Amino acid sequence: MSTPKVQIVVVVLALASAPALAEGPGLGKLIDPPEIAAWDISILPDGTGLPPGSGTSAQGARIFAQKCAMCHGENGKGGAFAAVVGGRPLTDGIDTVKTVANFWGYSTTLFDFIRRAMPWQQPRTLANDEVYALTAYILALNKLIDENEAMNAQTLPKVRMPNRDGFIIRFPDKL
Amino acid sequence: MDPRDRTTRGGEALEVVAGNGLLDRRAFLRGGAAFAAVVSGYTLTKSAAAEPLADDPWSRMPGAVSPPYEQRSRFEEKVARTLSNPQGETRTSHARTPHHLLNGTFTPNGLHFTIVHSGTPDIDPDRHRLVIHGLVKRPLVFTLDTLARYPMLSRMTFVECGGNSAPMFSKEPIQASVQALHGLVSCAEWTGVPLSTLLEETGVDPKAKWLIAEGADSLALSRSFPLSKALDDAMIALYQNGERLMPGNGYPMRLLLPGWEGNMNVKFLRRLKLVEEPGMSYYETRTYSQILPSGKAYRFYFLQEVKSFITHPSPGLALKGPGYYEISGIAYSGNGRISKVVVSADGGRSWAEAALQTPVLSKAFTRFRMPWRWDGGPAVLQSRAWDEAGNVQPTRAQFVAVRGETQKVPPVLGFPNQHYNSITSWAVDSKGEVRHVYA
Numbered sequence: 001m002s003t004p005k006v007q008i009v010v011v012v013l014a015l016a017s018a019p020a021l022a023e024g025p026g027l028g029k030l031i032d033p034p035e036i037a038a039w040d041i042s043i044l045p046d047g048t049g050l051p052p053g054s055g056t057s058a059q060g061a062r063i064f065a066q067k068c069a070m071c072h073g074e075n076g077k078g079g080a081f082a083a084v085v086g087g088r089p090l091t092d093g094i095d096t097v098k099t100v101a102n103f104w105g106y107s108t109t110l111f112d113f114i115r116r117a118m119p120w121q122q123p124r125t126l127a128n129d130e131v132y133a134l135t136a137y138i139l140a141l142n143k144l145i146d147e148n149e150a151m152n153a154q155t156l157p158k159v160r161m162p163n164r165d166g167f168i169i170r171f172p173d174k175l
Numbered sequence: 176m177d178p179r180d181r182t183t184r185g186g187e188a189l190e191v192v193a194g195n196g197l198l199d200r201r202a203f204l205r206g207g208a209a210f211a212a213v214v215s216g217y218t219l220t221k222s223a224a225a226e227p228l229a230d231d232p233w234s235r236m237p238g239a240v241s242p243p244y245e246q247r248s249r250f251e252e253k254v255a256r257t258l259s260n261p262q263g264e265t266r267t268s269h270a271r272t273p274h275h276l277l278n279g280t281f282t283p284n285g286l287h288f289t290i291v292h293s294g295t296p297d298i299d300p301d302r303h304r305l306v307i308h309g310l311v312k313r314p315l316v317f318t319l320d321t322l323a324r325y326p327m328l329s330r331m332t333f334v335e336c337g338g339n340s341a342p343m344f345s346k347e348p349i350q351a352s353v354q355a356l357h358g359l360v361s362c363a364e365w366t367g368v369p370l371s372t373l374l375e376e377t378g379v380d381p382k383a384k385w386l387i388a389e390g391a392d393s394l395a396l397s398r399s400f401p402l403s404k405a406l407d408d409a410m411i412a413l414y415q416n417g418e419r420l421m422p423g424n425g426y427p428m429r430l431l432l433p434g435w436e437g438n439m440n441v442k443f444l445r446r447l448k449l450v451e452e453p454g455m456s457y458y459e460t461r462t463y464s465q466i467l468p469s470g471k472a473y474r475f476y477f478l479q480e481v482k483s484f485i486t487h488p489s490p491g492l493a494l495k496g497p498g499y500y501e502i503s504g505i506a507y508s509g510n511g512r513i514s515k516v517v518v519s520a521d522g523g524r525s526w527a528e529a530a531l532q533t534p535v536l537s538k539a540f541t542r543f544r545m546p547w548r549w550d551g552g553p554a555v556l557q558s559r560a561w562d563e564a565g566n567v568q569p570t571r572a573q574f575v576a577v578r579g580e581t582q583k584v585p586p587v588l589g590f591p592n593q594h595y596n597s598i599t600s601w602a603v604d605s606k607g608e609v610r611h612v613y614a
Contacts, residue, residue: 024372028321029315030314036446039446042448043454044451090466095344095589106460109456112457116395117293117393168474174401174477
């Protein structure tokens with residue numbers, strides 16, 4: 001008996017809400033992917049977003065000496081800023097310095113951070129080949145890849161970082 | 176009896192409700208005059224004034240012209256943030272809020288904490304753009320002017336660095352002020368456009384589960400957050416306490432994720448990309464992941480859990496002789512409203528419920544107050560908060576049992592670990608000096 005009434009209510013709500021949506025501000029301007037390309041530097045751990053290009057550890061070593069060693073030390077051993085090689089076991093203490101070798105879960109993070117933030121005084125001035133080369137250099141320094149292995153969009157996501165499974169999602173219900 | 180001796184007037188006596196002189200918080204509900212008469216500790220048995228009152232110079236001539244943007248009194252210049260990197264060296268800069276010199280629940284804009292990793296960019300608002308793209312039906316770009324035409328809302332929300340309170344991971348209590356220990360949290364009224372409104376306009380591809388937010392600062396700081404938060408209470412904030420955002424807080428626009436780790440509230444926001452998986456950026460998979468005693472690490476902590484600390488008294492604010500004081504502090508939770516704060520003056524042996532200043536707002540500072548008559552003896556002051564979701568602030572022993580502590584005493588400006596929320600203890604000695612202790 002009450003069913004028709006309920007249906008009427010639903011119809012009225014639907015009619016009331018439809019015009020409201022149509023009258024939204026709608027002030028955003030459409031933008032095509034090519035227009036975003038210069039900003040779109042996001043990379044996912046599976047390699048999505050990695051650009052074309054390639055680099056080896058030997059190439060990276062030369063760039064590092066020229067553009068990175070003044071802060072990160074000769075051969076990445078640390079200077080005014082963090083070392084990019086080595087690291088103590090995480091069981092040493094809750095304040096253990098987190099490094100590429102002992103902590104980082106994904107190799108793609110290394111490419112991403114070098115590309116977006118380094119060198120610190122001239123970020124986003126490195127060519128993609130240079131970023132791949134520096135990534136290869138740091139991974140090789142830490143013996144995470146072979147010295148001669150080139151890094152590119154295909155090889156980089158396949159590098160398995162030692163601490164990949166070292167993480168616990170704190171509040172899974174928030175994700 | 177001298178009629179000016181107000182302690183002997185006929186007001187009702189206040190009940191002592193817990194050890195070491197904590198008084199009944201309901202005193203605050205009774206209206207000012209009666210309460211002041213009872214507890215304010217006046218002992219004007221003799222005239223306090225050595226000379227008769229007279230006009231001071233500023234009362235005898237007209238004062239200054241009102242400036243276009245008013246500055247505080249020159250007598251208040253000591254109320255300032257402390258800077259971790261005042262020379263702007265090539266490293267992160269922290270500016271900490273002086274909670275012990277403020278009262279109430281809003282943080283003034285010039286005193287809101289800031290952390291900048293590569294300096295504060297000098298952004299021309301007319302040239303700033305916000306792009307929303309990726310797994311959307313219509314990638315869109317917004318200017319500040321267009322965003323300012325959208326339906327806005329205001330909400331009072333704290334923002335807290337994931338590393339706030341980190342010196343308390345030290346195995347020994349570090350002697351420092353509440354500013355040094357807890358100064359990386361502040362609270363403001365933020366006004367802006369709900370992110371859900373903009374996502375309605377772009378449309379969301381059903382495959383999208385996360386967003387990657389990115390700033391226009393030199394390191395293009397980037398953090399991932401779940402779509403569920405974006406559709407819940409995320410905001411593109413344009414105003415801070417009624418005026419445009421301060422540069423150090425992300426001018427001209429920032430992401431606001433109420434109750435979540437400060438670093439995720441990406442400043443200078445210029446891009447949101449909808450994606451299937453988190454980007455695993457440097458700041459989320461390295462800096463803001465926390466090593467546990469087992470050697471495993473937390474990932475995606477996100478939430479700033481229930482916390483409280485006493486701001487008055489606190490180190491640097493010595494008590495000037497026995498008598499009445501108001502114990503007061505701040506409580507907040509990323510889970511919602513504060514439901515209860517208790518205070519102890521005897522190191523946690525006995526507790527009394529503090530008065531909560533209304534309105535008590537979700538994910539915002541709540542000011543608690545507790546009347547106290549200090550007898551001049553040693554006391555240990557603590558506060559402990561509960562939130563409406565039933566979470567309780569842990570004792571330090573409970574906290575450390577799970578999260579660990581450092582083997583060495585770290586520098587006070589260091590960040591040995593993050594997401595610290597246990598009880599803070601202030602010891603008052605018989606001289607009235609206040610020190611940080613573990614109790």
